Amino acid sequence: MPAVTETREAVEKLGLSSYKWGFETDIDMDVAPKGLNEDIVRLISARKEEPEWMLEWRLAAFRSWLQMKEPEWAKVSHPPIDYQDAHYYAAPKKKPGPKSLEEVDPELLRTYEKLGIPLHEQAMLAGVEVPEGEQARMPVAVDAVFDSVSVVTTFRKTLEEAGVIFCPISEAIKEHPELVKKYLGTVVPVGDNFFSALNSAVFTDGSFVYVPEGVRCPMELSTYFRINSRNTGQFERTLIIVEDRASVSYLEGCTAPMRDENQLHAAVVELVAMEDASIKYSTVQNWYPGDENGRGGIYNFVTKRGACRGARSKISWTQVETGSAITWKYPSCILQGEGSVGEFYSVAVTNNHQQADTGTKMIHIGKNTRSTIIAKTISAGNSDSTYRGLVRVQPKASGARNFTQCDSLLIGDQCGAHTVPYIECRNAQARIEHEATTSKISEDQLFYCRQRGLSEEDSVGLIVNGFCRDVLKELPMEFAVEAQKLLQISLEGSVG
Amino acid sequence: MSQFLDISGLNARIDADGQEKEILRGVDLVIPPGEVHAIMGPNGSGKSTLSYVLAGREDYEVTSGSVSFQGKDLLEMEPEERAAAGLFLAFQSPVELPGVNNANFLRTAVNAVRRARGQEELDAVNFLKTVRAAAKELGMSPDMLKRNVNVGFSGGEKKRNEVLQMTLLQPSFAILDETDSGLDVDALRIVAEGVKRLRSPQFSALVITHHQRLLEYIVPDRIHVMAKGRIIHSGGPELAQQIDREGYTKFLAEAA
Numbered sequence A: 001m002p003a004v005t006e007t008r009e010a011v012e013k014l015g016l017s018s019y020k021w022g023f024e025t026d027i028d029m030d031v032a033p034k035g036l037n038e039d040i041v042r043l044i045s046a047r048k049e050e051p052e053w054m055l056e057w058r059l060a061a062f063r064s065w066l067q068m069k070e071p072e073w074a075k076v077s078h079p080p081i082d083y084q085d086a087h088y089y090a091a092p093k094k095k096p097g098p099k100s101l102e103e104v105d106p107e108l109l110r111t112y113e114k115l116g117i118p119l120h121e122q123a124m125l126a127g128v129e130v131p132e133g134e135q136a137r138m139p140v141a142v143d144a145v146f147d148s149v150s151v152v153t154t155f156r157k158t159l160e161e162a163g164v165i166f167c168p169i170s171e172a173i174k175e176h177p178e179l180v181k182k183y184l185g186t187v188v189p190v191g192d193n194f195f196s197a198l199n200s201a202v203f204t205d206g207s208f209v210y211v212p213e214g215v216r217c218p219m220e221l222s223t224y225f226r227i228n229s230r231n232t233g234q235f236e237r238t239l240i241i242v243e244d245r246a247s248v249s250y251l252e253g254c255t256a257p258m259r260d261e262n263q264l265h266a267a268v269v270e271l272v273a274m275e276d277a278s279i280k281y282s283t284v285q286n287w288y289p290g291d292e293n294g295r296g297g298i299y300n301f302v303t304k305r306g307a308c309r310g311a312r313s314k315i316s317w318t319q320v321e322t323g324s325a326i327t328w329k330y331p332s333c334i335l336q337g338e339g340s341v342g343e344f345y346s347v348a349v350t351n352n353h354q355q356a357d358t359g360t361k362m363i364h365i366g367k368n369t370r371s372t373i374i375a376k377t378i379s380a381g382n383s384d385s386t387y388r389g390l391v392r393v394q395p396k397a398s399g400a401r402n403f404t405q406c407d408s409l410l411i412g413d414q415c416g417a418h419t420v421p422y423i424e425c426r427n428a429q430a431r432i433e434h435e436a437t438t439s440k441i442s443e444d445q446l447f448y449c450r451q452r453g454l455s456e457e458d459s460v461g462l463i464v465n466g467f468c469r470d471v472l473k474e475l476p477m478e479f480a481v482e483a484q485k486l487l488q489i490s491l492e493g494s495v496g
Numbered sequence B: 001m002s003q004f005l006d007i008s009g010l011n012a013r014i015d016a017d018g019q020e021k022e023i024l025r026g027v028d029l030v031i032p033p034g035e036v037h038a039i040m041g042p043n044g045s046g047k048s049t050l051s052y053v054l055a056g057r058e059d060y061e062v063t064s065g066s067v068s069f070q071g072k073d074l075l076e077m078e079p080e081e082r083a084a085a086g087l088f089l090a091f092q093s094p095v096e097l098p099g100v101n102n103a104n105f106l107r108t109a110v111n112a113v114r115r116a117r118g119q120e121e122l123d124a125v126n127f128l129k130t131v132r133a134a135a136k137e138l139g140m141s142p143d144m145l146k147r148n149v150n151v152g153f154s155g156g157e158k159k160r161n162e163v164l165q166m167t168l169l170q171p172s173f174a175i176l177d178e179t180d181s182g183l184d185v186d187a188l189r190i191v192a193e194g195v196k197r198l199r200s201p202q203f204s205a206l207v208i209t210h211h212q213r214l215l216e217y218i219v220p221d222r223i224h225v226m227a228k229g230r231i232i233h234s235g236g237p238e239l240a241q242q243i244d245r246e247g248y249t250k251f252l253a254e255a256a
């Protein structure tokens, strides 16, 4: 697919240690005044022309948030966040209206083009020339979210024909209220944690996916998040529901301009998988990480959780986390259905002054539920990375099995890597295995590669990619290539 | 006229646990273009160290002496520049690269040196053809290409994999550090033939070995004896049998 080749080239053209995606789009914006109070919540709801029940839901969330405290258990540190000093709504001026490509501000389209995001269906369809030796690929449907709103969703028609609903969540609230009402907040309850409560009060957009019974979604679905405006938080909400014997693969990417200040991104993602359903959720997280001195960057506080409600359902999280100043994120699986399967494959890279506290929770409730956790942590520079994972086996989960493998790779001697596994087993027949390793990138390996003609940076890239192999191979092919390049870019300047 | 490879008065040391340890103590060695030379010598005499210093390993500090390679100051170059300039080292203990696919590694390496040499990169299809053919000639199963670089390879398989890399990278100067150790008789012949195939007026080699057997296949132009960080004796190919019969005692005594 040409657009993806472009992405790859765009990434390749990166100079030394620069954040390529750091540009800013000059576009006329509709921005809410700074601050967070009930009026702002009402304003957001009004701007989105939401029904009354949604506003009530938000207000309830806001009130519970007011009672809550920011969590302190994560191994991250940052100056206190002033929640009143940010804008909670920013949208390109232009009626959201019907979202055909022609109506999208050309400046916006150029932005996504620059980012290498394939929004032009026409061009993509026309240009599906398959280079020799490579397999034909599925097109990817994209929902592009710019600051607080979805600006365009591609391939909607094709998807509709298959019965798949893929649209901005703001639209789903209006068009499919019964589905949204039924599922929103059922996996991540409003009051689950500080950031999910905040998100529930002020979320502005995100994607909604519904795959009906028996349907295998005919293409990869993807959402691309872009924070552009200054002093703006991004709070997106994603809800994916996959009915019996249906399946979907969903990708998520994100970038932000380079800024001196820290910006907050607090997303909530809820997945529901019914009987024999499967959801594959892949993330390549590339928010601006801040500069070499730790100035600026995104605070990425995210709650992602999937419920395997049906028997034999499967939810698989794959994440490559290279960006953000701070990452706080634990994509989890609630394994309710008998024989359901949860997977978590993660690569987290931190360099310079980045901090990451990430991992997963696997909650085994049903019989014979299985989970696999493969977490690879790479720390360089002065960064600090923690894997935090919980495996809980409930009393009724006979035959539950978990396998966890956590590997840390250190580059240099100023960085830190920590592994914090929590295991709570209340069923004697469950089997839980945990393996952990920590290693340094070895001089022998580096020298071997360089002797074969690879530059030092390419050698590090190769070794790191090898280290992450087990995770990268879980990504859809297009993403895998991009992720590999990203890993290398994120580590530039980390050796020598 | 400068020689193809000219090592003169080379001293190198390593910092081992805070102690400076002299390993190379005045190595003099000249290899003309198109010649294959062998180095033999007792364990710990500095043979591998010499190969590392020539390839540019940073742990070793060159305290004096010079190395010119095809008219260039080799010691000024980064390891990858040396590789691009045509220097190849078959390691005594090849390193494992977990998760790195062997064919992919080979292709990355070949294209890196091709780029640096101003040659066109090989596309995936052409490369695979070349690499499969080369592997076959070395008696390697195609399966080895799919595995991770050296991971779980037997000793002999690792050595063959080194020779495979050498074949593909087309060096003008190859150092083979005990590539024959750990090889069965058949493999030894195959590997020796791999080296012989490269022999040309544009290719020189330095073969480090403990066994005269390899040198029966690859008949070297010169054999040097290394001891205590220096070349203490040099001679023609017949030296191999003499060492095999008599050991190093005589040379060591002469040198003392």
Ligand SMILES: Nc1ncnc2c1ncn2[C@@H]1O[C@H](COP(=O)(O)OP(=O)(O)OP(=O)(O)O)[C@@H](O)[C@H]1O
Residues within 6 Å of the ligand: B014, B015, B016, B021, B023, B041, B042, B043, B044, B045, B046, B047, B048, B049, B050, B059, B092
């Ligand atoms: N990194 C190191 N730290 C400490 N000592 C070292 C190091 N590298 C080499 N040496 C020492 O330098 C000497 C020469 O080692 P080298 O590996 O070059 O010998 P060699 O001639 O290749 O031996 P062999 O025939 O056993 O392969 C040895 O005494 C070895 O212990």
Ligand SMILES: [Mg+2]
Residues within 6 Å of the ligand: B047, B048, B049, B092, B177
């Ligand atoms: Mg040796």
